[in-house]
Amino acid sequence: MKVLVAGAGLGGLCLAHGLLRAGVDVRVHEREDGPDSRYQGFRIALNGHGLAALNACLPERLHALLAAVSGPMAGERRAVDHLLGEVRSLGRADEGTAADRYVLRRLLLAGLGDRVEFGKPVVGYTERADGTVEAHFGDGGSAVGDLLVGADGVGSAVRRQLLPGAEVVTLPGHAVLGRTPLTERFAALVPGFGTVVHGPGASMLLGRMEFRRPPRLAAAELAPDVRLPDTGDYLRWVVMPTDDLPAGPRPWAAVRGDLLALLDGWHPDLVDLVRAADVVNSSPLTVRYAEPVPHWGGSRRVTLLGDAIHVMPPSGGQGANTALRDAALLARSLTAVQRGEAELPAAVERYEQRMLEYGFAAVAESLERLPDFTPARR
Template sequence: MRVLVAGAGLGGLCLAQGLLKAGVDVRVLEREDGPDSRAQGFRIALNGHGLAALHACLPERLHALLAAVSGPLAGERRVVDQGLRELRRLGGVDAGTATDRHVLRGLLLAGLDGHVAYGSAVTGYTERADGTVEARLGDGGSAVGDLLVGADGVGSAVRRQLLPGARVVSVPGNAVLGRSPLTERSAALVPGYGMVVQGARASMLLGRMEFRRPPRLAAAELAPGVRLPDPGNYLRWVVMPAEPLPDGPRPWETVRAELLARLDGWHPDLLDLVRNADAVNSTPLTVRYAEPVPHWAGSRRVTLLGDAIHAMPPSGGQGANTALRDAALLARTITAVRQGTAELPAAVGQYEQTMLEYGFAAVAESLERLPDVTPAR
């Protein structure tokens, strides 16, 4: 049995690890030219589902490394005004584990040499008469397998063909994601879980990414041969202006100047976060979400996971966790088929029904946490 996975994001790689662990032949088709072709994002919070999925799919030798290159996600949550005067406290939380998306992706790539084909964008597929599926690639090539999994993100080509009526909605307005080095001064802004700044013309969310151990050194000791980036500790922040910034691609210097104009009069420590932001890892963000779809009839040789089916706003902190949960569930499903205890069409259908239920529940919860958003009808 061979499984084709379109996309080498967190969900696709977690699935590949789970399948490889079970002895299933898997090939990941990734449109990027290499693992470091672009910035991979920011801190993510791993909840119980996300951590359980990683532990289920990763080989046991990598579990200690995962713990070492994560960080705490606990403590007090403060709400302050733009001058850093405290407005209220939201109480302490213990929300799980913080990890960096780029570091986690490096960990998920460990041991997948020869199973990931870079520069191989999946543009569509054909279900063949012999019961296999052929993935068409952007370079004119193709790959054949028994199952194609669309893990190719919010712009999924696999979803567009499988579910042409599925809609992804953009939330009005925009936000800016930023990453600034964690210094003694900036660390004092967020002594606990996080901080919310409520200003007259914008709001700001801040959170720390503080690794228990430097990822590269931890990998060298705990899993020699695993190559991890070493981004250093940082403060992740998101600014949501009341008046949207201009649309369209612009240099970070232009975006930063526009953002600072919105934050005129804010505390100097907050303004310095924006001024000192890492230009490579700071960017405007359009918030999008997928509208619910019913369980589809037809193909059981093509399925979806993660943002390719249930994209959601980052406000709930559930996007990556839900994709990892999908991956672990689908890996168990395919493993049962390989072991002869389930038939592929029925097993994939059951996976889809379960995934759609919890996936779109997570979308709804994330939308509820996003202020002034009414889902389109």
């Protein structure tokens, strides 16, 4: 069996590992020119589903490295006002593991070699009479497989063709995502699992990324063939909503200037946090979610996972976890096919039925939690 995956994001790469473990021939086609062409080093809170999926799919030799380059996330989630006065506790959260998306993606590329092809945007597909599927690339080339998995994120070209009626909603206003190197002063802003600042007209979400071990050193010791970036601890922050700021791509200096004007009168630690942000890892952020779709009928040779089907706001901390859960579930279903224990169309349909159920439940939960972070929307 040969599986084509569109998109080398967290979900697509996790799936590729799971399939390789089962001896399935898998190829991943990624739109970007290389793993570093767009720096996306924001923190992701991994929950039990995400961690279990990663450990189920990654080869065992990488498990210790995964643990070494993730970070602790435990304790109180608290809400404070813009002068850092305590407002209320949002409860304890003890089970989280913090991971950096960029480090995680580099780790997920380990061992996949030329099975991942960069600079290959999938622009569409053709289902062929012999039951196979042909994926078409932006450069005019194509590849044929038994199944095409659209793991190509929120703007998925595969979803647009498979489910042209599926709707992705953009929330009004946008957010600004930033990252600032961790110092003792900034660390004090997040004594526990996370802090939400409810200020006049905007909220700020703060979370720490403290690697248990520096990623590059940990890789050199635990898996010398894996190259991880030389990245330090940081504080991740998101300001939302920022309806007054112009949307669209702009130089960071302009975005930061507007943001500092918006935070006028806020506690100096919060203002300086924005001032000291790392330019490469800070940018405006559009928040989107997918409207639920019913199952589209079985026996097609094309399916979807992750943000490509059920994108959700980051308020629930579930987008990546659900994409990884999809990857592990689909890998398990396809492993049964590879072993001759199931038929491909039925196995894919079973995956889709379950994925749609928990995936859109996660979208709904994330939407429900949005007001916790954006009091201006109440």
